[in-house]
Amino acid sequence: MVKLASEKGIYRITLPTPFLVGPVNVYIIKGDTLTLVDTGPGTDEAWAVLKKELTSLGIDPEDIEQVIITHHHPDHTGMVHKFFRKARILGHWKNEPWLQKDQHFLAEVRSFFQSLSRTAGVPDVLTEKIIQNQAAYQKYISTASLTYRLNNGDSVPGLPGWRSYEVPGHAQSHIILYEEQTGIIIGGDHLLAHISSNAIIEAPYNNKDSRPRTLLQYRESLLLCTELPVSMVYPGHGDSFDKPHALIEKRLNEQNNRAEYIYHMIKDNPGKTAFAVSKELFPRVYQKQPDLTLSEVIGHLDLLLVHGRIKEDCFGDQIIYSNYE
Incomplete structure (x- = not known):
């Protein structure tokens, strides 16, 4: 389903996924550069829906000039390869080893989780399930690469007035897009109205580093959003919502209570x-x-x-x- 999300020329397209999280939202921004934010998973069903909804907007997939990735999870990056030859691909640099399916990096990730599971007391059978789940997710991403890296506070090329902010926690690669004039955030999975985002444990990107303390990161990233004058959040899952500061306070309290x-x-x-x-x-x-x-x-x-x-x-x-x- 395609829906006009903002009078500023932002359209939400909801795509099916094979994951427990359910459908995922991707966004078209008709700015100076025709931009797609996230792509959905790499499935035939999601591609068929995306093409149909783009057609309803008068857009051919080859018209997309740039794709911005909020984070590396497969329900958000699975179809980057569909646009890789024609469009510029933007995102945080930590997307890169996932998009490229860097085998050395993925082997280090497996080794990290085997070690983490051992110290956490996880039975071998469940450790193997964790490893298998991670490998299965990779099937929904085809090989691609970034052509432009977005860092904290960067202006977004082709979208005047938009900035990217790093918000690690749910994913180490996570960024949000913020339009300064309107206070609109396109937020990926950073903040969702209907469910709390899991601060997912990840391996360090340099194996000499200690593991990131993801919930502590996530809490800092949530507080970052309270420092911005936000009018509306367009999330990766579920409906858009306003008054995010109240939701952030609720999420922090839920974490404290747990x-x-x-x-x-x-x-x-x-x-x-x-x-x-x-x-x-x-x-x-x-x-x-x-x-x-x-x-x-x-x-x-x-x-x-x-x-x-x-x-x-x-x-x-x-x-x-x-x-x-």
Whole structure:
């Protein structure tokens, strides 16, 4: 479905995905440069819908002059290759190894998650499922490359008055697009009205670095948005919404409440691994979605650690968490 999102010439196109998150929104901006923000997943169904909706706007796919990627997840980048030969591809540099399917990088990612799972106490069978899930996501992305990198605060080429801002948390590659005159944000998965975005654990892009503390990053990125005069958010999933500051406050409070709940779980039974917390917190889904549930738990453990509420100790090759006496 295509919908006029703004009188400023922004159109929302909703595409089907094969993922649990459901349909994804991509956006056409009829600015100085005809721009597509995100592409949807690399499926025949999504491509058919995208072509149909572009036609309803009087646009041929080859008319697209540039594609801007909000982040590297396959429901947002899966069809970049459809435009790669004709259009300029813009995004954060951390999209690059995912788009190029850099095998050395992907091998390091697998190694990172095997190590993380071991220290988190994840059973081997679920570790293998995490690795398999990540490999399966790659099937929905075809090889492409960036032609222009967007950094924090950059003006967006071809879109006068628009700037990109780095908002790591949900993804290390995540940016939002902000139109200064109107206060409009095209936000990808940074902030969604109907569900909270998971601060997904990622491997470091340099294996000499420690892993990013994604929930802590995400909270900082949310606070960045409270510093901008935002009128409307056009998200990657779900309906557009105004008054994002109230939603941000709600999300931060939800995170604080979950961290407090986890704190009491650990206080009542100290010496838990991250996986033990995940299993107790998500008894119905930890086996189906071990990667997402583990990300959720580790993020909140990081929050408790940085606030000095809990401590971590090594027990064999595992990390266990306890409260301070």
